[in-house]
Amino acid sequence: MEVFEQLESRIRGYCRTWPAVFDRAKGARQIDENGKEYIDFFAGAGVLNFGHNDDRMKAALLRYLESDGVTHSLDMATTAKRTFLQTFHDVVLKPRGLDYRMQFTGPTGSNAVEAALKLARKVTGRRTVVAFTNGFHGMTLGSLACTGNAKYRDAAGVPLEHVVRAPFDGYLGEDVDTLEELRRMLADPSSGVAPPAAFVVETIQAEGGVNVARTAWLKGLAELAKAHGALLIVDDIQVGVGRTGSYFSFDGTGIEPDIVCLAKGIGGYGLPLAVCLVKPEHDQWSPGEHTGTFRGQDLAFVAGTVALSYFADDALCDAVKRKGAKTHGRLDALVESLGRPEVDLRGRGMIHGLDLGSGAWATAATKAAFERQLIISPCGPSGRVMKVIAPLNIPDADLDAGLDRLCEAVQATKGAA
Ligand SMILES: Cc1ncc(COP(=O)(O)O)c(C=O)c1O
Incomplete structure (x- = not known):
């Protein structure tokens, strides 16, 4: 990290939230230079809807580059x-x-x-x-x-x-x-x-x-x-x-x-x-x-x-609705179990916001999630909302594991509110 600290501007933001040096990425996972794998619930702030390094896009790009x-x-x-x-x-x-x-x-x-x-x-x-x-x-x-x-x-x-x-x-x-x-x-x-x-x-x-x-x-x-x-x-x-x-x-x-x-x-x-x-x-x-x-x-x-x-038929959008409903269900159960009236859940499709009502709690939960190898970012007023925007094609196993880690991180940091 020293190279970034010494040579890059103080403007650095996300690399402070997730202090790792990333090397590779595939699907819904980012891998750091030590080979540690993180599940990506951030997707480049909504850029990576189709995940990291989609094979079909990569092949098309390589063909295009190869043909000058x-x-x-x-x-x-x-x-x-x-x-x-x-x-x-x-x-x-x-x-x-x-x-x-x-x-x-x-x-x-x-x-x-x-x-x-x-x-x-x-x-x-x-x-x-x-x-x-x-x-x-x-x-x-x-x-x-x-x-x-x-x-x-x-x-x-x-x-x-x-x-x-x-x-x-x-x-x-x-x-x-x-x-x-x-x-x-x-x-x-x-x-x-x-x-x-x-x-x-x-x-x-x-x-x-x-x-x-x-x-x-x-x-x-x-x-x-x-x-x-x-x-x-x-x-x-x-x-x-x-x-x-x-x-x-x-x-x-x-x-x-x-x-x-x-x-x-x-x-x-x-x-x-x-x-x-x-x-x-x-x-x-x-x-x-x-x-x-x-x-x-x-x-x-x-x-x-x-x-x-991917939009020529309904397969992707149907999967988004299904995975969105699953995410909503899991987070809704988390809200119930927290028993805090200030906590709120909002969202549609595959964008969800878990409003913890406290920026301090969301910051602590983001850190705790990263320790559990989950990339997720807070947003909203005072950064109090945990925003879930996984790649749309995230495999179910990664979605389930990411939701487990998120729920654990939120539970573990309740005291920060
Ligand atoms: C709704 C919306 N509009 C505009 C922007 C700005 O886009 P950019 O950061 O690429 O300039 C963003 C970025 O997050 C956004 O979410």
Whole structure:
């Protein structure tokens, strides 16, 4: 570890949480340089939906490299990109009757959000964007302005402007329709709230503590956006690409966002790729207006095309629903056995948040889990929520063993609360 301590910036985060030097990884396991194997309940913060080093993706990548396929191409037309575009259309868009143009941005989620915000402002000619309490949309200034977490916001060094914050679904208690206040203010020309360019929302706030928006709330939000000529931007960066048991997290809700931001899992193999899906009528960019050197990585297109093939039938999504239900059942039993009223369980598909109600407890449980060779990270306000986001294709034996370790770690650290 000394090399990292001496030569790498103090900014290091995750390597402090999990103090091991990792060497190899396969499926849902990471292996450190001493050969110790860890079960991965973090999956690269939602990047590794298909696990580490998926064999089919690896074979496709090796074939592509062997044939001297183009590796870097800015936004030039390449065969790898064409295949990805066509496959995305055939596998994801067409069966849903969705019509989107695909804008590849810089490869981070933050850059996809930046592009979506710029486009919404350009299309509407408005500045203000509505974002929600506990939302997480990225670290660059525009996306950071939409992120709620004070630690990240305070690091901006400049004012974060042109964002109005509204309470997310459930923020004021289960029985409160948090959209009502917005509805009234937007209807009142003297409320002081200008008509927004967009609403930017996660259907499940992942970093924010696994807060799940109800379908009725999402529908109400879509209606409100429409009524006020604002665009609906769904940030599906962490909970898209199969995480909820369907390709998009908003499948089945009846909403059709104006812009969808995808990143993380879309490159399949952990290779960086980000995209905005834009309704054709909003695709009002002039060529190169939101540019960037690394837009659309060919290796990510190659692996990402294989990743899309996992959605050609229902096998993966059915497995996500089954394993998600199992996870929920195990964690629900843990909550019961803890007998602490402040502990709460939330989630859908294969994303779950075990809210321990105490950052100190979650920190201790994370450490205890790591000692039991389980990689899991806390999230949410004060880091009090243990977030379970295993690879979607985690074998049942690893899922069961990981859940055993998590339950033990939480039980063993009860005193830290
Ligand atoms: C919902 C959501 N949006 C945006 C981002 C930012 O993505 P990136 O870290 O790739 O910039 C994240 C990252 O965790 C995220 O979860």
